[in-house]
Amino acid sequence: xxxxxxxxxxxxxxxxxxxxxxASTRLIRAVDGFQDGEWSSPSLLPDWTRAHVVAxxxxxxxxxxxxxxxxxxxDGDEPRxxxxxxEKRDSDIGALATRRPGEIRDRLLGGTTRLQDxxxxxxxxxxxxxxxxxxxxxxxxxxxxxxxxxxxxxxHHADLGTTYTPASWSTTFAGxxxxxxxxxxxxxxxxxxxxLDLPDRRxxxxxxxxxxxxxxxxxxxxxxxxxxxxxxxxxxxLSCSRGELPSIQGW
Numbered sequence: 001x002x003x004x005x006x007x008x009x010x011x012x013x014x015x016x017x018x019x020x021x022x023a024s025t026r027l028i029r030a031v032d033g034f035q036d037g038e039w040s041s042p043s044l045l046p047d048w049t050r051a052h053v054v055a056x057x058x059x060x061x062x063x064x065x066x067x068x069x070x071x072x073x074x075d076g077d078e079p080r081x082x083x084x085x086x087e088k089r090d091s092d093i094g095a096l097a098t099r100r101p102g103e104i105r106d107r108l109l110g111g112t113t114r115l116q117d118x119x120x121x122x123x124x125x126x127x128x129x130x131x132x133x134x135x136x137x138x139x140x141x142x143x144x145x146x147x148x149x150x151x152x153x154x155x156h157h158a159d160l161g162t163t164y165t166p167a168s169w170s171t172t173f174a175g176x177x178x179x180x181x182x183x184x185x186x187x188x189x190x191x192x193x194x195x196l197d198l199p200d201r202r203x204x205x206x207x208x209x210x211x212x213x214x215x216x217x218x219x220x221x222x223x224x225x226x227x228x229x230x231x232x233x234x235x236x237x238l239s240c241s242r243g244e245l246p247s248i249q250g251w
Contacts, residue, residue, distance in 0.1 A: 009143050012179070013127060016146035017119065019173060023153045024112050027057065030162055031105055039101045044159045044232075048097075053156050054104050055096035059089070060152050061111030064145050067131045068118040071142055081132045089134075119146060151177055155230060166223035166235070171197050174222035178203050181229040190215040191246045193229070195222035205229075205246075216242040 031054055039051045048056075063082035070080035083089040096104060127143040140148070154173055157164050166174075175198060182203045190206035194217050204215075218225065220238035228234040231248050238245060 009141075010127075012176075013143045013146050015172075015176065016150045019170075019176070020146060020150050020153070021116075023150055023157070023173075026164070027153055027157045028105075028109065028112070030157060030160060030164060031108060034101065036101055039104070041161070044161050048159075050160050051097040051101070051104060052093060053159055054108055055093050055099075057152060057156055058104065058107040058111045059092055059096065061108070061115040061149070063089070064149055065111065065114040065118040067140075068115075068122060068142060068145060070131065071126050071129045072121050072123070079135075080129075081135050081137075083134050085134050086137075115149065147176065147180060151180055155227075158227070166227035167221065169223040169226070171195075171222050174198070174226045175201065177226040178222065178229070181205075181226065185229065185248075189246060191240075192217045193225050194219050195225055196220060198222050216240050216246065218245060 034050065039054075040049050042048075043050050043053045045053065060082075067080055067082045096107060122142060127141070129142045130139050131142055131145075132139055150173070154169060154177070158166055158168070169177075174195070178193065178195070178201075182205060185205055190204065192215055193203040193205065195201065196219055218238060218240045220235070224235040224237045228238060228245070229248060234245055240246070
């Protein structure tokens with residue numbers, strides 16, 4: 001059966017695929033700049049070193065490529081899942097993070113290439129195919145994977161704790177991430193996000209249950225707003241029209 005994506009889905013996928021090559025190159029250049037001792041430096045993520053972050057990005061690329069290859073496999077032998085299980089994913093990240101830096105880097109490069117090839121092989125009418133993160137787990141349409149990979153790259157590049165920060169993100173990517181967060185976050189109280197560097201756009205989060213005349217508005221640079229909405233510590237560039245920033249759970 002032919003699956004036709006609606007305009008928004010097709011546009012989101014095309015934009016992510018346009019931004020992915022440069023994001024991948026930036027991350028690889030940052031990794032190439034690590035000295036051996038810097039791989040074991042703490043990242044901005046609890047309990048993870050930089051080696052853990054790069055290992056995760058390498059295995060994430062391999063996992064998405066594996067799932068996408070299942071869309072076009074003619075013999076049905078290719079799995080249509082990213083990971084065999086969450087436990088296997090976590091143990092694989094931990095194991096790869098202990099390997100030599102050169103081996104981790106090679107897995108990142110190889111996974112990036114396999115992912116590019118897998119995305120290029122998907123016919124236009126197959127991007128609506130349902131895939132799974134793990135067997136029997138969350139169903140993800142194939143068209144969502146390019147945006148997923150883009151957000152993983154850009155967020156975790158900033159998590160490495162180098163000079164690359166949310167302030168380094170383009171407003172285009174920050175808008176992509178804000179769109180993604182608006183679809184994912186399930187918040188109890190309503191508020192709006194109004195980026196100062198995207199003056200024509202606003203995002204609304206949460207349901208207005210009390211019928212009040214207005215909701216709090218959080219302002220600041222788009223990148224800092226998007227970073228905060230992933231559950232990471234807010235930058236001092238953010239402010240709320242009603243005092244304290246709304247509470248955000250971890251992403």
